[in-house]
Amino acid sequence: MHDRPATGQAAMSTRPVRLSRIAEQMTASTIREILKVTQRPDIISFAGGLPAPELFPLEEVRAATGAVLDRYGPAALQYSTTEGHPPLRAWLGDRAGVPAQNVQIVSGSQQGLDLLGRVLLDPGDLVAVENPTYLGALQALRPYGARFVAVPTDDDGISPDGLDALLAEQPVRLLYAIPTFQNPTGRTLSRERREALLDVAERHDLLIIEDGPYSDLRFRGQAQPSLFELALARAGGDIESVRVISLGTFSKTLVPGLRDAWVLAPGAVIDKLVQAKQGADLHSPTLNQMIIAELVEEVLPRQIARVREAYGQRCAAMLAALAERSPAGVHWTRPEGGMFLWLTLPEGLDAEKLLISAVEAGVAFVPGASFFAAPGEGANTMRLSYVTVPEDRIRAGVGVLADLIDQRR
Ligand SMILES: Cc1ncc(COP(=O)(O)O)c(C=O)c1O
The missing domain is CATH 3.40.640.10 (Type I PLP-dependent aspartate aminotransferase-like (Major domain))
Known part of the structure; x- marks a missing residue:
């Protein structure tokens, strides 16, 4: 009796769970897969969409948590x-x-x-x-x-x-x-x-x-x-x-x-x-x-000033590095705030292909095509985030990208 295969179980393990039509339409992004490697510390990553963690108000959050627990007691939970x-x-x-x-x-x-x-x-x-x-x-x-x-x-x-x-x-x-x-x-x-x-x-x-x-x-x-x-x-x-x-x-x-x-x-x-x-x-x-x-x-206004200053410096470093290297035929936006800069490569250059070589050379970015609602657009565009990279690494990373772009023209 105990030798008999558990047929019910075997059948269940091979039968896929039936998913909704909506779930079937969701797809994993290949870019996301490539960008997983960008978490390696040796990679200069302009790919992130995350705010700079060293600017988080850790001590203030710690103090606020204590104050809130004292004031509200169990109601806070x-x-x-x-x-x-x-x-x-x-x-x-x-x-x-x-x-x-x-x-x-x-x-x-x-x-x-x-x-x-x-x-x-x-x-x-x-x-x-x-x-x-x-x-x-x-x-x-x-x-x-x-x-x-x-x-x-x-x-x-x-x-x-x-x-x-x-x-x-x-x-x-x-x-x-x-x-x-x-x-x-x-x-x-x-x-x-x-x-x-x-x-x-x-x-x-x-x-x-x-x-x-x-x-x-x-x-x-x-x-x-x-x-x-x-x-x-x-x-x-x-x-x-x-x-x-x-x-x-x-x-x-x-x-x-x-x-x-x-x-x-x-x-x-x-x-x-x-x-x-x-x-x-x-x-x-x-x-x-x-x-x-x-x-x-009190903390929010201070924090906004702090983040603005740091991001402003990092954005300026990226703009200066781009201006200095001026890869031929490349255009970029000049943000007055926020976290991102958008780069348009010469027509015919493919940012997804460039990403593969860039990651090999230690630099990452997000190819722009994934931000377009319709497939097939923006193949020659990319998003660069300047907020989590120190200024000297921004210069180095932009240099690597400029070299790769120039080699492909
Ligand atoms: C335009 C835009 N909307 C919404 C969000 C999501 O932000 P939240 O952390 O508030 O969910 C982001 C995050 O990157 C964003 O860029």
């Missing part, structure tokens, strides 16, 4: 409301000039994108995106059936006229945009274009999701109001008639690991986000929200 920790919502609402009820705390703006997809999209809806755009937004919205359509962009970001023409042709459900220090290009939309974009959106009754994780990280140039701020001013401060939903995060200014971010939206959207979030995770971690609330008054 208890379930809490789906909308978010009231003092944190109040602070965010005050800062944005909207009531606290219009603030929803989310576990990273990445969750904000997921929940917004859930409450705003029906399968097949057209979502207009910058071309290129943040890959994580495509990943978050695609499972809800979003079909992406590219808004024409140029060196100054989204073209309002291009958007106007697009909206005249197609029934676009919403625009997802990163107007300030965009990921992946580092571009920022001018004040004029912001106003023009809102004019177009109003004319077509277009809903906009404005994602602003880098907005506080300006290290040069003049500050720009967000689309949300401009739209709120146009609406006389009445958020209920504003058609821009704003996503913000503490990930790039304080720390990403606490996963604390927020959505500003009209009440009807917030109500649905609350229901969607209950299904997703009930609420964002209570303790994390309390810690962040403890840090926003």
Whole structure:
């Protein structure tokens, strides 16, 4: 009896688990696989999307954690409301000039994108995106059936006229945009274009999701109001008639690991986000929200200044190295803030192929094609992050890339 093979078990182990259609559409990125090696310390990696860890306010977080546990006791470790920790919502609402009820705390703006997809999209809806755009937004919205359509962009970001023409042709459900220090290009939309974009959106009754994780990280140039701020001013401060939903995060200014971010939206959207979030995770971690609330008054402004200064220096080092080496036929953006710079190689040069040689030579970057909604675009582009690499290594890394590019021309 005991010699008999456990037929049931054998059959089960060979039968694949049946996955959903949505899961079947998700694919592992080959680039991600190549980039795994970039975690090796000998590699100069411009590929990362992570903030610089040496700037994290470790001691301040330690002190805030103690203070919060002392003040709230077990309540700091208890379930809490789906909308978010009231003092944190109040602070965010005050800062944005909207009531606290219009603030929803989310576990990273990445969750904000997921929940917004859930409450705003029906399968097949057209979502207009910058071309290129943040890959994580495509990943978050695609499972809800979003079909992406590219808004024409140029060196100054989204073209309002291009958007106007697009909206005249197609029934676009919403625009997802990163107007300030965009990921992946580092571009920022001018004040004029912001106003023009809102004019177009109003004319077509277009809903906009404005994602602003880098907005506080300006290290040069003049500050720009967000689309949300401009739209709120146009609406006389009445958020209920504003058609821009704003996503913000503490990930790039304080720390990403606490996963604390927020959505500003009209009440009807917030109500649905609350229901969607209950299904997703009930609420964002209570303790994390309390810690962040403890840090926003004094530590956050100091931290923003610190991060801006360091990133500004590293960006300047990368721009100087590029200017010095000036690989022929290569163009790059000159960010005024944020974490990324975008490089366009001469037509015909393939950034994915270049990555393989670059990694062999000890340098990594992200090939740009993965940031485009449609396959086959941007083969000659790449994203470089300057924030986690010391300045001397930035110079060395840019030198290696410039040599490789020059050899291929
Ligand atoms: C444009 C953009 N949106 C959202 C996110 C996600 O940030 P969070 O840590 O708040 O989830 C990122 C992270 O890199 C990003 O670049």
